[in-house]
Amino acid sequence: MTIPTALTDLLSIRYPIVSAAMGGEAGGALAAAVSAGGGLGLVGGGRGDREWVERELRLVTESTTAPWGIGFLSWAVDRSAVEHALSYRPTAVLLSFGDPTSLAVPVRAAGATLIIQVTDGDEARRALDAGADILVAQGSDAGGHCARDGIGTMSFVPTVVDLAGDVPVLAAGGIADGRAVAAALALGAAGVVIGTRFQATHEALVPAELSKALVGAVGADTEVNRTLDIARGADWPPRYPARTLRNEFLERWRGRDAELSADEAALSAYREAAARTDLAAVPVWAGQAVDRVTAITSAAELVGELAAETEAALRRITVRDR
Ligand SMILES: Cc1cc2nc3c(=O)[nH]c(=O)nc-3n(C[C@H](O)[C@H](O)[C@H](O)COP(=O)(O)O)c2cc1C
Numbered sequence: 001m002t003i004p005t006a007l008t009d010l011l012s013i014r015y016p017i018v019s020a021a022m023g024g025e026a027g028g029a030l031a032a033a034v035s036a037g038g039g040l041g042l043v044g045g046g047r048g049d050r051e052w053v054e055r056e057l058r059l060v061t062e063s064t065t066a067p068w069g070i071g072f073l074s075w076a077v078d079r080s081a082v083e084h085a086l087s088y089r090p091t092a093v094l095l096s097f098g099d100p101t102s103l104a105v106p107v108r109a110a111g112a113t114l115i116i117q118v119t120d121g122d123e124a125r126r127a128l129d130a131g132a133d134i135l136v137a138q139g140s141d142a143g144g145h146c147a148r149d150g151i152g153t154m155s156f157v158p159t160v161v162d163l164a165g166d167v168p169v170l171a172a173g174g175i176a177d178g179r180a181v182a183a184a185l186a187l188g189a190a191g192v193v194i195g196t197r198f199q200a201t202h203e204a205l206v207p208a209e210l211s212k213a214l215v216g217a218v219g220a221d222t223e224v225n226r227t228l229d230i231a232r233g234a235d236w237p238p239r240y241p242a243r244t245l246r247n248e249f250l251e252r253w254r255g256r257d258a259e260l261s262a263d264e265a266a267l268s269a270y271r272e273a274a275a276r277t278d279l280a281a282v283p284v285w286a287g288q289a290v291d292r293v294t295a296i297t298s299a300a301e302l303v304g305e306l307a308a309e310t311e312a313a314l315r316r317i318t319v320r321d322r
Contacts, residue, residue, distance in 0.1 A: 001307065003314075006168040011091060011092065013039060014039075015310075017191065017192060018193045019031065020144075021044040021071020025204055026041075026044035027205045028058070028060035030043075030205070032064040033300045035068045036066055037300030037304055038307065040069060041060070041068050041069070042069045042092070042094055043070040043090075044070075046073055048072055048076070048081030048085075050084065053081070057090075067091035070093055071093070071117075072085070074095045074099060079105075092113040093112050095107075095115070096138075097119075097145060100116050101126070104130040104132070115133065117135075118135055119146060119240075128163070135164050135167055136171075137157045139154070139155070143243050144287075145240045146242065147240065152174075153175070157188065157189055170184075171192050171193070173287060173288075174287050175193075175194050176292035177292045177306065178305075178308065178309020179309065182310050182317070197289070197292060199285070200215060210279070211296050215293055217293070219290055222288055223250065225241055225244065226241045227254060231260065231266075232270070243286065243288070245290075
């Protein structure tokens with residue numbers, strides 16, 4: 001079985017399913033497993049830590065001959081990080097969060113597929129100007145970083161599809177089973193990017209206690225905040241907060257970002273808690289569809305399961321001529 005779309009045609013893959021470039025968590029093993037399973041696996045290059053990227057890209061190139069890609073945070077990397085990754089010949093490079101214009105140049109020059117994730121209409125237009133081959137429309141249902149005051153996936157995807165014309169659009173945010181993949185295709189998307197659900201796989205570089213927390217959580221347990229980035233000392237631009245599970249630290253410091261930044265004792269207590277992966281403090285990145293994370297599985301099996309569910313959902317949708 002295949003589920004042909006503009007994405008699968010462009011990249012020669014079986015299913016229109018892409019695993020998110022989760023910085024530091026989506027390593028070579030996860031990307032290779034997703035690609036081997038018929039999707040497109042993305043390595044989470046994040047801020048472009050050279051040693052990490054080198055290790056994980058060696059792993060992915062040794063593990064699969066299928067197409068794979070790598071993603072970077074546009075606000076955090078320079079051109080040399082992208083050029084370094086391109087030397088491993090990825091099929092695709094994803095740029096997210098920030099101005100992709102200058103980073104897009106080496107990607108296009110190398111002939112790799114340029115994917116740009118966007119969170120509002122202006123970012124979508126800028127991505128098209130930068131020459132994106134594929135857009136990812138990330139709705140505010142998403143786990144991890146997202147737009148401040150973002151639009152939900154169901155509403156945002158058609159807007160980007162209309163803006164993008166012939167450029168394929170992938171839906172991201174709150175997609176965690178085949179029903180949601182089918183819904184994204186019905187919205188006009190050519191595929192999906194899934195993060196939260198792929199965190200709960202054996203191949204993801206996620207501590208066991210965090211995956212367990214994801215299995216036990218529901219969407220209502222999540223909240224968009226900057227508090228945990230401030231605690232971590234992560235210098236994300238303010239326009240990109242993150243959706244995480246609620247925890248005690250967040251309950252205590254919600255709405256007090258400036259106060260927290262200046263409270264050395266609180267920051268030091270956070271660092272101590274983080275060193276022992278204390279779930280009462282550390283961020284567990286999770287999207288609103290975290291309810292659908294019910295077990296830790298193998299990534300390749302998950303791709304097959306999502307594809308089968310998508311097929312079943314699409315077959316259920318019929319129109320009858322009386
Ligand atoms: C743990 C985690 C880390 C993420 N890191 C990145 C990242 O480094 N770069 C990026 O483009 N997106 C990142 N994302 C966001 C994804 O690209 C994607 O938009 C999102 O996961 C889709 O929503 P979902 O989590 O509901 O599937 C991350 C998401 C998660 C859950």
